[in-house]
Amino acid sequence: MSKERLYLFDTTLRDGAQTQGVDFSVEDKRLIAGLLDRLGLDYVEGGYPGANPTDTDFFSADPGLKHATFTAFGMTKRAGRSADNDPGLAAILDSSASAVCLVAKSWDFHVDVALGITNDENLETITDSVRAIIARGREAMIDCEHFFDGYKANPDYARACVKAALDEGARWAILCDTNGGTLPHEVEQIVADLTKDFPGDRLGIHCHNDTENAVANTLAAVRAGVRQIQGTLNGLGERCGNANMVSLIPTLLLKPEYADRFQIGVTQEQLKDITHVSRTLDELLNRAPDRYAPYVGESAFASKAGIHVSAILKNPATYEHVEPESVGNKRHISVSDQSGRSNVLAQFEAAGIDVDSKDPRINRLLDEVKEREYLGYSYDGAEASFELLARRMLGQVPEYFTVNSFRVLIERRYNAVGELVTVSEATAKVVVDGEQFISVGEGNGPINALDEALRKDLGKYQSYIDEIRLVDFKVRILTGGTEAVTRVLIESADGAGNRWFTVGVSPNIVDASFQALTDSITYKLLRDGAPAPLSSDSQATLKQPGS
Numbered sequence: 176m177s178k179e180r181l182y183l184f185d186t187t188l189r190d191g192a193q194t195q196g197v198d199f200s201v202e203d204k205r206l207i208a209g210l211l212d213r214l215g216l217d218y219v220e221g222g223y224p225g226a227n228p229t230d231t232d233f234f235s236a237d238p239g240l241k242h243a244t245f246t247a248f249g250m251t252k253r254a255g256r257s258a259d260n261d262p263g264l265a266a267i268l269d270s271s272a273s274a275v276c277l278v279a280k281s282w283d284f285h286v287d288v289a290l291g292i293t294n295d296e297n298l299e300t301i302t303d304s305v306r307a308i309i310a311r312g313r314e315a316m317i318d319c320e321h322f323f324d325g326y327k328a329n330p331d332y333a334r335a336c337v338k339a340a341l342d343e344g345a346r347w348a349i350l351c352d353t354n355g356g357t358l359p360h361e362v363e364q365i366v367a368d369l370t371k372d373f374p375g376d377r378l379g380i381h382c383h384n385d386t387e388n389a390v391a392n393t394l395a396a397v398r399a400g401v402r403q404i405q406g407t408l409n410g411l412g413e414r415c416g417n418a419n420m421v422s423l424i425p426t427l428l429l430k431p432e433y434a435d436r437f438q439i440g441v442t443q444e445q446l447k448d449i450t451h452v453s454r455t456l457d458e459l460l461n462r463a464p465d466r467y468a469p470y471v472g473e474s475a476f477a478s479k480a481g482i483h484v485s486a487i488l489k490n491p492a493t494y495e496h497v498e499p500e501s502v503g504n505k506r507h508i509s510v511s512d513q514s515g516r517s518n519v520l521a522q523f524e525a526a527g528i529d530v531d532s533k534d535p536r537i538n539r540l541l542d543e544v545k546e547r548e549y550l551g552y553s554y555d556g557a558e559a560s561f562e563l564l565a566r567r568m569l570g571q572v573p574e575y576f577t578v579n580s581f582r583v584l585i586e587r588r589y590n591a592v593g594e595l596v597t598v599s600e601a602t603a604k605v606v607v608d609g610e611q612f613i614s615v616g617e618g619n620g621p622i623n624a625l626d627e628a629l630r631k632d633l634g635k636y637q638s639y640i641d642e643i644r645l646v647d648f649k650v651r652i653l654t655g656g657t658e659a660v661t662r663v664l665i666e667s668a669d670g671a672g673n674r675w676f677t678v679g680v681s682p683n684i685v686d687a688s689f690q691a692l693t694d695s696i697t698y699k700l701l702r703d704g705a706p707a708p709l710s711s712d713s714q715a716t717l718k719q720p721g722s
Contacts, residue, residue, distance in 0.1 A: 178435075178436060178437055178438040179376075179402065179436060179437050179438070180376075180402065180437070180438050180439075181397065181402055181403070181404060181427065181437045181438070181439050182217040182218065182379075182402060182403045182404070182439075182440070183215075183216045183217050183218070183403075183404055183406075183420065183423075183424070183439055183440060183441070184216075184217065184218040184220065184246070184276075184349075184379065184403055184404065184405040184406075185211050185216045185218065185219050185220065185243075185405075185406065185407065185408065185420055186220040186248075186381075186405055186406070186407055186417065187207060187211070187407040187408045187411055187420075187456070188204050188207060188208065188219070188220060188221050188222050188233075189220045189221065189222045189223060189248045190220075190407055190411075190412050190413070190417055191407040191408065191411030191412055191417065192222065192411075193412060193413035194411045194412060194413065194416065195413075196460075197411060197460060199229065200229065201229055201232050201233050203459055204221060204222065204229070204233045205233070205238055206459065207408070207456065207459070208221060208238050208240060208243075208245075209238070209240075210452045210455060210456075211243060211408075211452075212240040212241055212242050212243045213242075213445070213448070214424075214441060214445055214448060214449065214452055215242060215439070215440040215441035215442060215445045216242070216243045216420075216440065216441070217242075217243060217244060217440050218243060218244045218246045218274065219240060219243040219244070219245060219246060220246040220247070220248050220276060221233055221234060221238070221245060221246065221247065221248075221272070222234070222247070222248060223247070223248045223249055223267075224247050224249070224266050224267055224269075224270040224272070225249070225262075225263060225266025225267060225270075226249075231266070234247060234270035234271050234272060235270075235271065236271055237271045238271075242440065244273050244274045244314065245271065245272050245273050245274070246272055246273070246274040246275065246276055246316075247267045247270050247272035247274070247275050247276070248267075248275075248276050248277075248278070249263060249264065249266075249267040249275065249276075249277050249278075250263060250264075250277060250278055250279075251264075251277045251278070251279045251300040251301055251303075251304040251317075252264045252300050252303055252304050252307070253300070254290070254292045254296040254297070254299070254300055255296075257303070258303045258304055258306065258307035259307070264277075264304065264307060268307065268308065268311045268313070272313065273313060273314065274313055274314035274315075274316065274346075275308045275313050275314070275315060275316065276316040276317070276318055276347075276349070277304050277305075277308070277315075277316070277317055277318065278317075278318040278320050279297070279300065279301045279304075279317050279318065279319060279320060279336060279340070280297055280320055280321065280325075280336075281319035281320060281321060281322045281325045281326075281332070281333045281336035281337070281351075282320070282321035282322070282324050282325030282328060282329075282332075282333070283325065283328065283329050283332045284321075284324075284325070284328060285320070285321055285325075294332055294335075297336070298335060298336065298339045301317060301336060301339040301340050301343070302339050302340075302342075302343045304317075305317065305339075305340055305343040305344060305345045306343055306344075309343075309344050314346050315340075315343075315344065315345040315346060316345055316346060316347040316348075316349060316379070317336075317340035317345050317347070317348050317349065318349045318351050318381060319333070319336050319337060319340070319348055319349060319350055319351055320351050320353050321351065321353045321354065322336075322337075322350040322351050322352070322353075323350065323351075323352045323357040323361065323362065323365060324352075324353070324354060324356070324357070326365050326369075327361075327365075330368075334369065334372070336348075337350075337369070337373055337378075338373070341373060341377055345377075346377070347377060347378070347379045347403050348373070348377060348378055348379070349378070349379035349380065349381050349403065349405060350365075350366065350369070350378060350379065350380055350381065350396065350401065351381040351382075352380075352381070352382045352383055352389075352392060353381075353383060354383065354385065355382065355383030355384055355385025355386060355388075355389065355414065355415060356385055356386060357382075357386075357388075357392060358386065358388060358392075359388055359391045359392050359394075359395040360395070362380075362382075362392045362395045362396050362399070363395040363396070363398060363399045364399075365399075366378070366380075366395070366396045366399035366400055366401055367399040367400065369400075370399065370400035370401075375399075375400030375401055375402050376402045377402075378400065378401040378402065378403065379401055379402075379403030379404065379405055380392070380393050380396035380397070380401045380403070380404055380405065380418075381405040381417075381418075382396075382405075382406075382417065382418045383412060383413075383414065383415065383416070383417055383418075384410060384412070384414075384415040384416045384417060384418065384419075385414060385415045387415075389406075389410070389416070389417060389418035389419065390418050390419055390422050390423055390426075392418070393406065393418045393423060394423075394426065394433075397433070397437070404418075404420075404423060405417075405418070406418035406419060406420035406423055407419070407420060408420055408421055408452065408453060408456050409421055409453055409456055409457065409465070409468070410422075411456075419469075421449055421452075421453045421468070421470065421471055422468075422469050422470060424439070424441055424446065424449060425446060425449065425470045425497065425501070425502050427439050428441060428443065428446055429446075429497045429501060429502075443501070446501060446502060446503075447500070447501065447502065447503040448503055449470070449471060449502050449503055450470070450471040450502055450503035450504045451503055453468070453471040454471070454672075458672070463646060463647040463666060470497075470502045470504065471502060471503075471504055472504075475499070475504055476495055476499040476504055476505065476506045477506075523565065528562075528565065528566065528569070528571070530569065536568055536569060539568065540564070540565055540568050543564070543568070544561070544564070547564075547680075550660075550680060551653045551660050551662050551680040552662070552678055552680050553662065553664070553678060554678065557664060557676045557677050557678035557691075558675065558676060559675035559676055559677050559694065559695065559698040560676070560677045560678045560691070560694045560698075562698070563677075563694055563697060563698055563701070566701070572697065572701060573701075573707035573708060574708065575607070575636060575697060575700050575705060575707070575708060576605050576606060576607045576633060576634075576636065576696075576708075577605070577606045578603060578604065578605050578606075578629070578689075578693065579604040579605070579606055579611065580603075580604045581601060581602065581603040581604070581625060581628065581629075581689065582601065582602045583599065583600070583601045583621045583624060583625055583685055584599070584600045584601070585597065585598070585599050585621055586598045586599075586600075598617070599617065599618050599619070599620050599621045599623065599624040600615065600616070600617050600624055601615070601616050601617075601618070601621065601624035601625040601627065601628040602614070602615050602628060603616075603625070603628040603629050603631075605629070605632070605633060607633060607634035607635065607636065607708065608634065608635070608708045608709050610634060612632045612633070612634060614628045614629070614631035614632045615628060615631070616628030616629075616630075616631055621685055622648065622684075622685065622688045622692075623645075625685065625688065625689060625692065626645055626692055629689075629692055629693065629696065630643060630696065633696070636700055636705055639699060639700050639703055639705050640696055640699055640700070642669045642670035642671075643667055643668075643669055643695065643696065643699055644667070644668055644669075645665060645666075645667060645695075646666050646667065646668045646674070647664075647665070647666035648663070648664075648665055648666075648688075649663070649664040649665075650662070650663055650684060651664075653680075659682065660680060660681070660682055661680070661681060661682065661683070661684045661687045662678065662679070662680050662687065663678065663679045663680075663684065663687040663688045663690075663691050664676060664677075664678050664691065665677050665678075665679075665688070665691040665692065665695055667695040667699070669699065673702075675695065675698055675699075675702075677690075677691040677692075677694035677695045677698065678690075678691055678694070679691035679692075679694070
């Protein structure tokens with residue numbers, strides 16, 4: 176039997192833009208639209224032309240999508256005026272979009288309270304708007320807002336809204352769980368009832384995540400008959416977000432219940448880019464990727480319990496529901512106080528460390544890890560620090576530099592215009608090949624200042640670290656009282672998009688941060704093959720800043 180086609184409609188650039196703290200520029204939108212197009216999405220909803228300058232500018236020209244249909248969002252025409260005389264609708268129809276998706280009320284409660292019009296007038300706005308879209312040669316879609324709440328309250332009217340759109344020639348009527356409060360069994364039942372009278376290949380699903388069920392609700396709707404799926408990258412969206420397209424696409428392609436029945440526009444080869452697309456969006460938004468995200472997170476295929484790791488090394492299917500490479504991710508074998516030899520050997524293999532499995536240093540390393548974790552270190556989230564620890568035990572880490580001393584000062588004072596400000600300054604004395612460099616850094620806080628000082632002048636290694644940047648900084652207090660032990664976890668990145676985690680532990684937060692920062696720099700030098708220092712002479716000639 177031939178597979179049924181499912182159509183993927185991405186609304187990251189419209190509904191996702193309603194996420195608190197998210198503000199896309201025109202260039203951001205062009206970049207994301209291109210990523211979605213290459214991934215194989217069928218529709219890319221770019222925004223609401225006429226609603227704001229960014230969206231108007233974005234829709235002023237065709238973005239050059241090769242696969243996806245460029246789609247504009249908007250509202251149906253206002254009641255009491257013709258579609259030709261509605262400036263909001265005109266801006267949408269005059270845009271470069273090939274398809275138009277308009278939102279319409281399908282809950283009579285909202286028709287009365289929000290719009291203040293009659294139910295019949297609302298139906299007229301739907302039919303007239305669809306007619307206007309089709310007359311302009313565009314593909315027409317209607318988002319039936321609050322459909323599921325409306326169906327529960329007045330199923331006949333919710334059905335009438337769908338019928339008005341489809342009878343007038345809309346390609347799709349999308350069923351929206353706008354408040355995000357509907358549960359999967361309700362979605363499946365309501366959609367199943369609806370598809371008795373309306374063809375599923377004319378219906379779509381749009382779910383919000385207010386009960387953490389947006390993906391489940393979407394899949395329930397597909398099982399019940401809908402054939403268009405709406406969602407956003409990384410589940411962006413107002414309030415708790417929308418159905419996460421990054422979770423939906425792998426599920427549809429890799430899980431037999433869906434893969435055997437349905438075909439989507441994303442191929443198995445394109446699926447391997449989905450982790451990259453997800454993390455690119457986070458990078459663009461200047462936020463750390465969710466390491467626990469299904470399929471694409473750093474921890475999605477991570478194991479740290481020794482018995483699990485032993486089984487995974489024999490056959491990954493024992494604890495992995497799909498192959499990490501199928502979604503462009505990779506397996507992470509963590510080392511912790513719950514680890515066994517299997518974890519250590521797996522980490523060695525992942526890091527490219529060639530060592531005999533019977534080497535007695537493996538047991539010594541494992542004992543060292545467990546002792547350090549007792550003191551507060553955590554290596555299951557700091558793979559770079561673990562690799563350095565392992566390689567040092569094997570004598571494979573050159574001492575690229577030493578820090579003879581550092582000092583951090585914090586001053587709170589009034590500036591020249593009378594404003595009360597807090598200034599942080601750090602000084603570091605670093606020795607490279609017997610030459611001492613004194614560097615001063617300023618930052619938003621003591622750790623930022625210390626980071627700036629450490630990376631300001633590293634002699635012959637400076638070109639290796641110029642592109643390093645600190646992207647995340649987490650602090651955890653491990654013990655209470657005035658002598659609390661602090662653990663610092665730092666995430667670093669470089670210009671090529673590589674990311675790595677390092678850890679430090681100390682009763683002093685600055686010292687813990689210093690450990691993690693120096694590990695980060697050392698890891699970058701080691702990974703990039705920086706040459707070992709020529710001299711281990713502890714005597715250093717002094718080099719002042721700028722000399």
